[in-house]
Amino acid sequence: MLKKLAVAALLGLVLLVCVVLVNTWRFQSVQTAVEAIAAPPVTVAALQHFQQAVSFRTISFADSARFEPAAFLGFRGFLEATYPLMHQTLTREVIKGYSLLYRWPGRDASLKPVVLMAHQDVVPIEEATRERWTTDPFAGTVKDEFIWGRGTTDDKINLIAICEAVEKLLQQGWVPDRTVYLAFGHDEEVGGKGAIAMAALLKQRNIAAELVMDEGGIITKEKIPGMQQPVALLGTSEKGYLSLTLTVEKPGGHSSMPESETAIDILTRALVTLRSRPFEPSFSAPMQGFIQHLGPEMPLAQKMAFANPWLFKKIIIGTYDQSAAGSAMMRTTMVPTIVQAGIKDNVIPTQAVATVNFRLLPGDESTEVIERVKTIIQDARVQVTLYSGAFAEASAVTPVRGFGYQKIARIAKKTYPALLTSPFLMLGATDSRHFGEISSNIIKFSPMIDPIGFHGIDERVSLESYQTALWFYEQLLRDLR
Secondary structure, eight states: OHHHHHHHHHHHHHHHHHHHHHHHHHOOOOOOOOOOOOOOOOOHHHHHHHHHHHHSOOBOOSSGGGOOHHHHHHHHHHHHHHOHHHHHHSEEEEETTTEEEEEEOOSOTTSOOEEEEEEOOBOOOOGGGGGGOSSOTTSOOEETTEEESTTIIIIIHHHHHHHHHHHHHHHTTOOOSSOEEEEEESOGGGTOHHHHHHHHHHHHTTOOOSEEEEEEEEEESSSSTTOOSOEEEEEEEEOEEEEEEEEEEOOOEETTSOOSSOHHHHHHHHHHHHHTSOOOOOOOHHHHHHHHHHGGGSOHHHHHHHHOHHHHHHHHHHHHTTSHHHHHTTSOEEEEEEEEEOSSTTEEOSEEEEEEEEEEOTTOOHHHHHHHHHHHHOOTTEEEEEOSSOOBOOOOOOOTTSHHHHHHHHHHHHHSTTOEEEEEEEOSOOGGGGGTTTOSOEEEEEEEESOBOTTSTTOEEEHHHHHHHHHHHHHHHHTOO
């Protein structure tokens, strides 16, 4: 009997190995071969324009009272003066006071238009960290082959590269095949009311775009385990955005006579419990696309795992869980971002409040997440309510076989040598999430190489990245058939 079981187990193992090997052998590349065209050097004028753009302090503050209209009006004047042909040829509408919507008529009215997006605003500099910056954050300094400053990566590189490409093509008398809309929001960092209004206006005019492209994934040489070639990560979906407020109210009093439990104790316990129960990982459609597009290009061990995710799922998850970004690609995340309690060091507060931010994986609905939070906390004293700020479900997934993905993948490969392309789940929020009724082909991609310092100290982008972005947008506009 034992011998028969041993033989059966051996046969089962042999069969399993055969299945794994066959799946690995059949796991062939889906990359299309496109020959890259060397990008021309960045002109002195184009570089200066980028530097000047960074100098405008177009900051979005959470507190709207701190909004500085002069910076945005100054930036608008800079665009007008720097790109005269663009402003003479394209029609421009000012939306919500500061967002800019341009229209460049194409030669073939039967073709659906495209929308190229970028945003004017940047996040603030934390005053406590200003002295830790290597350069003036609003000088656009060129140093060590990088352009430094707030907004260089997010998102003035895209906005200026688009304008440079448009102006250059207009100088050559070039007209696009399709009508092109440029949508430059002014408040992406605080919810995107400008983008919401522009999308609503286009919808009202019955505009259905063949492609919407906004900031998003990048070209990376170093962030994907096992990859030897550079990869362009093309965002085909965007995680949802949900914040919840956790409130605990309990009589306080003098700190010299504390009760056994306070509002802060109850709230802290709830937060710790939540953080100890992370969402289970799963492979959403963008992650499945990532596996299909990059798995065949990896070394044998990684290729074998990606060819057989049903067997090696835990290994894949364990590998990507080693980085915060990798982990976030596979699960809905939650993290406390604001905690408020107390007014004086010797007064036990009556109320303790925390804000918890969630980024929702496609397929995780907000109502289910809220119920899950209540179930995990299991304490009626903790009131769970919807935060009053931004909210959005995960966006629809752009099909990889559609016009949008195929076009951007081809142009990216045409722009940068030896480049692979892959679907990607955008972890942050973009203005393009508001354009779902304008197009089913929304791609989130910033053609820059491993930028540094998103929203942080010493934000900077390489000169190579700027050269690539300029060339990418020029090639895209020339090839919108």
